[in-house]
Amino acid sequence: MRIHLLDGRYRILKVLNDGEKEKIYLAEDANLPSSRFIVRQLRSSSSNPQALTILHRLFASKTATLEKLGQENDQIQKLIAYFEENEEFYIVHEFIPxxxxxxxxxxxxxxxxxxxxxxxxxxxxxxxxxxxxxxxxxxxxxxxxxxxxxxxxxxxxxxxxxxxxxxxxxxxxxxxxxxxxxxxxxxxxxxxxxxxxxxxxxxxxxxxxxxxxxxxxxxxxxxxxxxxxxxxxxxxxxxxxxxxxxxxxxxxxxxxxxxxxxxxxxxxVEHEQQKQHQKKLLLVLTGVASCIAIGVGVWQLRLPKPVSDAQQTLYQKGLNKYATGNYEGAVEDLNQVIQSDPQNALAYNKRGDAYYRLGDYEQAQADSSQAILLNPQDGNAYFDRGFALSGLGKYKEAIADYTQAIKLNSEDAYAYYGRGLARAQLKDNKGAIGDFSKAIALKPQYTEAYLQRGILRRRLRQRLEAIKDFDTIIKINPSDAKAYYQRGLTQSINNQKHAALKDYTDAININPKYIEAYLNRGDVYSDLGNKVEATEDYNTILQIDPKFIAAYIHRGIHRFSFGDYKGAIEDYTEALQLDPNDVAAYNNRGNAYLELGNKKAANQDYSRAIAINGNNALAYYNRGVIRTKQKNKQGAIADFKKAAKLFQQRGEKDSYQDAQREIAILQNKSAPAKNSRPKSGKTEKN
CATH class of the missing domain: 1.10.510.10 (Transferase(Phosphotransferase) domain 1)
Structure with missing residues (x-):
């Protein structure tokens, strides 16, 4: 007879309590028989599928925070894992003898x-x-x-x-x-x-x-x-x-x-006795230090400065403000703590966290450095400084700090994750995937590590492996909108458009203001010829954020695709009013002007795009098209050559071959096939 294992892993040894709302077991890990855990089975009061989905999201968010909290202090019971089985919620805690x-x-x-x-x-x-x-x-x-x-x-x-x-x-x-x-x-x-x-x-x-x-x-x-x-x-x-x-x-x-x-x-009274004891200890140590100081200079004895009641209260208020998202208020309180006690490493550490949340990475780095100076064994301070350095684009220095944090605590999944992010920025893809994988091994429910590993695998064209990572996140937390969105992007690249539509829709249902999901779903609808649905998605984005430039660009491309060139020009012009240096808007508006026969305006837009970004291959290619139509043969050849070089550098083989073909035609090296000449420029998405 096969014994059922909870989550395929936990073997029940004993029922400790069987109540109406929860059942508590003593269990062991089937892979580690000597281990002992407390497993709590929480019985939901609802059987409604939608209610269960909401409960799962809430449950996952609460347990994730408690998991981190248990790692912070050994007097808080550690949360080992959590899972759902047969519409029942389970929590696995450490067993405390x-x-x-x-x-x-x-x-x-x-x-x-x-x-x-x-x-x-x-x-x-x-x-x-x-x-x-x-x-x-x-x-x-x-x-x-x-x-x-x-x-x-x-x-x-x-x-x-x-x-x-x-x-x-x-x-x-x-x-x-x-x-x-x-x-x-x-x-x-x-x-x-x-x-x-x-x-x-x-x-x-x-x-x-x-x-x-x-x-x-x-x-x-x-x-x-x-x-x-x-x-x-x-x-x-x-x-x-x-x-x-x-x-x-x-x-x-x-x-x-x-x-x-x-x-x-x-x-x-007890405190006074402790103070007297400390004074005696200070006298003894000072005496010893005086002896040592003879012939070698002054010996400085430094005892920990006791934290005053007012400082402790102020520090706690700062922590509470930080926990509620009031980072400015947290900084103000922690400033006062540090002013009265410049040796308070914890206050520097937490103030650095608050500055990081406010986007002041330089100050966050400075505070973390001070915390490290005061306590060189504080792995969390190295971890915090690593994130601050990453925010400043100093990825090599960040990697060094994460590595030091790992040396101080080899079980710190978050430090591996941070180092993985920094390595990915430096294109150390193998190292980054290794770090994300290590973080996952230490913390199997670490959804952010799965997410970043999946994104990196997709960039490396390991699309099936990427989808597996996103699938795992969704299994852990079916309400993680980012996982559906990233899986949708991967499905879209694989040309699985209907699967991508479903994923984007799931992401939007979870987060109705997920702008990027609307944008990509609109693009898929547009590719499938669903004119109305695509337009609705782009319009929805602009209702949420009227200044979201990409929505104007993508709606312009959509309008262009079914011949609404004037509408496309309106969208690109709107984008340029928000950002006068948007190369994609100039490039695409030039294409729309070209379709309407306004060669002069098209040429001006392509030239403006090149002036802003001299390495924009599409703008050179498109200006080559317009110069060809204007009978400017030498100018067109020069533009196509520049475009070909840039396309080749970027590994865009099809566009490179298009540019080479145009050069060959203009140099009379081969005769153009019927209808082979480009009628319009290439479109660019920002």
Whole structure:
């Protein structure tokens, strides 16, 4: 009997939980029997095909972000893979040997204040990172906090963002604030849930008792009543917990860093002791350094500068602004952090990311360089500088940085991907494909790596392999519009026009403002003689973006194809008003003027195209045509020779042979066949 493997890979060892909305398995990789994973099967509340497609897209986007987040911090459960099978969604997580916090928060056995503060501090530090990625956990509870067996650190698991994306339902209301129940989740919804966990730990309450506690609210304020004067709890800690679980999220702590700041104030005595210890250590080290300095100069001792509460809060605000796309605001906040602490490598790193997003590659490079100077072992800083250098066109330097990032972390799929992009720019096609393939091997769901490898394979005329890459992306994420578009381009090159039409249409259905897909679908319609459909696509582009020059050029070519030369001239003229140096518009308008018998205007347009770009083969060829008609034999021969040379350099054999034939005819080396002379110029697409 054959054992079914999930995704053809994961063998179920044990069912850990079988609930209404999800089923959880302990599994192993059939190829690595010693491995252990947690596989969660999320059951969708919808069977509608369109709804499932939307859910798949949402699911893929959420899991991709969580995958990167797990790589950022080892106290966040790593997401290994995700897939869909029989209209069910599956997530594969790392298995973390250890015990959930439910084993520590036991009814009738309260934890000490120090234990609760340590618990809060550790989880809040994880939430700082989680929230900086724009993610809200949504399901913080004792069962989702594991104390890892290997180092006794707390690990945050099972992000509720995935459950809600698929099932659209919520559970465990005892830890959930009112705004989340009303589907208006905020970052500080996680703070509320953690506050409830802390209260349960401090009082030794079970989940059932927490449910009852939530019902014991102040009738006037709606706040939870859990603390009284008879309860021996540090008053300052009680104030912090009360602020964490305020009913109105606007009156609650807004950021995890704010809670951490107040917890530090409670532990002032401990901090003072640490400071005294550091002073003693400094004295000892300074003494040693003084001895060493004799005869060899001054020994400089540099201890890490502690980050102030205000700096930490400001840094977190900068991260939050970055996560929401407010890059200018992020730069402003991080500027202040750096001004007060010029040694803050993380602030330089993140500010560099923000500058990169703003297109200021020089400043992004400078910030990454400073981060590297402060921390030469920071692979992420080399990675960031690599992208900045690529933005500046310094691809060799970028490759060196990506290589250094890989040396520091050989499992960094993103560094291989970035190096592949840079190598492709330098025409190192073999190296680029190798890097994209390595990125895929490390991260099998890495759709961007498949996309770039597919594009490069198409350029190398490996079209079947390119289509396989695009097929793989669509299998991973059926809502990836770029994959359909790129596959459509490949199908079109293969002269599979109807297949290309379908792909472009799928891309447009996913992204109704996908201008490039409309443009190429319009071209295919035009080639097939579908006059109305092609015109509609070009018109749609100009409704989306009236300044998209290529739409005017392509609509002009389409109009020219069925004899609307005046309409074509209008389109090319419109393109030239937007860009007076558009060579294709001059070239093609010259062709339209030629068809209307206006040789003078045609000659002017071809000459203008040549003046702008002296290596434009089509313009020379077309001017050769007009000069032939004007009986300017020597001028025509000169133009055709120039065109032939340029066509040959570009490897355009058919056009090269056309130009050579015209030269032979003009030099009377062969007689022209009937109807062999060109009646019009060659058309150019920009």
């Amino acid at each position: 250890g015990n959930p916090l439910t084993n520590e928060i036991i009814q009738g056995k309260p934890l000490s204040e120090d234990q609760v503060i340590n618990l809060l501090s550790e989880i809040l530090q994880i939430l700082v990172i989680v929230h900086s990625y724009g993610i809200i956990h949504r399901d913080i509870k004792p069962a989702n906090i594991i104390r890892r067996e290997s180092d006794q650190k707390l690990v945050l698991v099972d992000f509720g963002i995935l459950n809600e994306a698929i099932t659209n339902t919520v559970d465990h209301l005892e830890y959930m604030p009112i705004e989340q129940i009303n589907d208006n989740v905020k970052y500080n919804s996680d703070i509320y849930a953690l506050g409830i966990v802390a209260i349960a730990a401090l009082l030794g309450l079970s989940e059932n008792e927490i449910s009852k506690l939530r019902s014991q609210k102040n009738r006037l304020t709606g706040e939870i009543v859990w603390w009284n004067k008879n309860l021996k709890v540090n008053r300052k800690l009680a104030i912090v917990l009360n602020k964490m679980v305020r009913f109105d999220y606007r009156k609650r702590y807004q950021y995890a860093t704010e809670v951490l700041d107040d917890l530090k104030k409670i532990a002032n």
